[in-house]
Every structure is written in structure tokens, then in C-alpha cells.
Amino acid sequence: MPLATELRERFNIHPDPGAxxxxxxxxxxxxxxxxxxxxxxxxxxxxxxxxxxxLQAQGTFHFGGKKYILVDLPGTYSLLANSxxxxxxxxxxxxxxxxxxxxxxxxxxxxxxxxxxxxxxxITGRVIVCVNFIDEARRKNIFIDVDCLARxxxxxxVVTAARSGLGLTELKTGxxxxxxxxxxxxxxxxxxxPDIEEAVAxxxxxxxxxxxxxxxxxWLALRIIDHDRSTLDNIRQYFEVPEWxxxxxxxxxxxx
Amino acid sequence: MKVLPLSELPTGQWGRVVSLKARGMARCRLLxxxxxxxxxxxxxxxxxxxxxxxxxxRGALIALRREEAGQVLVTPFMILPAR
Numbered sequence: 001m002p003l004a005t006e007l008r009e010r011f012n013i014h015p016d017p018g019a020x021x022x023x024x025x026x027x028x029x030x031x032x033x034x035x036x037x038x039x040x041x042x043x044x045x046x047x048x049x050x051x052x053x054x055l056q057a058q059g060t061f062h063f064g065g066k067k068y069i070l071v072d073l074p075g076t077y078s079l080l081a082n083s084x085x086x087x088x089x090x091x092x093x094x095x096x097x098x099x100x101x102x103x104x105x106x107x108x109x110x111x112x113x114x115x116x117x118x119x120x121x122x123i124t125g126r127v128i129v130c131v132n133f134i135d136e137a138r139r140k141n142i143f144i145d146v147d148c149l150a151r152x153x154x155x156x157x158v159v160t161a162a163r164s165g166l167g168l169t170e171l172k173t174g175x176x177x178x179x180x181x182x183x184x185x186x187x188x189x190x191x192x193x194p195d196i197e198e199a200v201a202x203x204x205x206x207x208x209x210x211x212x213x214x215x216x217x218x219w220l221a222l223r224i225i226d227h228d229r230s231t232l233d234n235i236r237q238y239f240e241v242p243e244w245x246x247x248x249x250x251x252x253x254x255x256x
Numbered sequence: 257m258k259v260l261p262l263s264e265l266p267t268g269q270w271g272r273v274v275s276l277k278a279r280g281m282a283r284c285r286l287l288x289x290x291x292x293x294x295x296x297x298x299x300x301x302x303x304x305x306x307x308x309x310x311x312x313x314r315g316a317l318i319a320l321r322r323e324e325a326g327q328v329l330v331t332p333f334m335i336l337p338a339r
Binding site: 077106112 | 281284285288289290313314315316
């Protein structure tokens, strides 16, 4: 099995033992890049995601004596890999395994943003939801019940207005507390229909132990049921697991 | 109940999603955009060449091509002006 740093290096993240890696996910036009710029300032560099013509931006910031590497993921509506952007976002969360993930949402149309938040929470529980454009929402008479949202999602929620810098300290405090383990999340789990849940349980048992150490087995079982071939192929690109080929062949003809 | 493809919804009109004809990845994408059954959607404006069309979906303005919008079945409804 590869080391965490090796996998991260494949995404152009240089190993830095003292630093925590934070992913920034979100729908397009949620002010993700504004938050990225506000947190990292000039300490950033851009390039391409490996093998893709999609811009990658990463930067660093310090908080509470700790160094953070912030990685701006492409803006997507989903992680089901309909496009190169979605595949990058999904692979990064799955294989680079960031220490925390910030899901940036737009307060003026929060509902449509929660789809992505829930999809991210299916992969990793170490999530903090950032409700951005709170100033604009107030102008439109939209009020967000932050406590209720945090309770329903089971992860911390921070409101920001990145353009005016509102809430950024709270966001950094939240990230810091999550990475240090001072906040333990209990991400809301989506429960599917009984027949799907039964199939998931059976599949989860069959996923090799080495893979389970790396990837959320429930999430992977759901992708097998989805017949999501790109995820299954990508796993082999990152890990060499002998039984995986057998597993993949066996479930190749899963009904969609 | 009158049901028509979203692509046929006149500009300015609201419709409620009845079902999606798309399958597989195309269906997934439409669902991800927020087009699940019962969602209100408005045809906001058409581009000069008639395609794509901008739709208001759950508070965001999203452009869909005719092929994509044609996969969404909606039933038109009226919004009464506020008094």
C-alpha cells in the first residue's frame, strides 16, 4: 500500500510533514476562489492538475502555529464524475485524503448547494460547511439557521462574506479545531431504499480490507452499485490490490 | 394535467418537474443541477439563436441546451402576482 504522502504527491502536493492538507470544494460561482485568495493571500501557486488541462491552485496559511496547505478543487455540482473537473475533485477527496474539506455554499441558493455537501460527506466525514455570500442573502431577506443546519448535517457550519472578510477567522478556527480533533463530526448519512441498503451491506463485506483502510467502504459499495466504472478503474491506478480485479469483474454486470 | 418538455416551455413561464426521460449519466447530471421531480423551474430567456435557454432552477440561473431540456418533462403553472 502506498504512503499517504506518495498519493498526495501524485496530485502535486509536496510532502510537508508538519502541514495539514485542506481541500476547498463547492459548486461553481459560490465564491470559492475569493475564499481561497482571502485565506492564502499571496502565498499561492498555480499549475495544472496532473494529466488534465484543469487549473490547480494551492496555497498556504498559518493558524495557531500550524501550517495549512489549501487546495482549491474545481467547482462542481456533483462528484459523480460526469466531467474532468468532477473526477479531479472526487479523486482528490478519495485518494489524497485531505485532513479536512471545506464545502463552500452560496447562502442565496443554499438548497441546491447541499447536494454536493452531502456527496462530499459520503466520502469523508471531516467536513466543514461554509455558507458564503451571507451579506447578499441578508439583502434578499434570506436568513440561515446556522445551528439547525449544523445539527442536521452533523458537521460544523460557518457563515462568511468573503469579499468583506467576514467570518474568515471563524472559518480558520473551525478548520484548525477539526484538524486537531477538537471537533468530532457525525456526518448525516443518507439512507437508501432497503433493497439498496441490503446490497450495500453485502458488497461492503466483500471489499478487501486493504482498500477499506483507505476508502470509505460504504461509498465504494454505492459506486459499484452505480456501475461507476471510472471510480473502479481509478482505484487500480492508485493502489495495487490483487483481489480487486476479481471483484471488479464480478460486479461488472451489476444492473444499473 | 398538461405535460411538455422543458425545452417547449415559453419564456417567462414556470413549470414543475414531472419526470426525467434521460438515463444514466445524463440523468445524473440533470438531478445534480437540482431538477428532481416537483422542482419549480422557469424559462428565463433564450439566446439569440434560440439555443441554449437560461432557466431558473432553485435560485440559480442555468443554461441548458435543447437536447438536455428536452429530457425534462414539466407541467406549466401560474404564479399569481403579489398584491
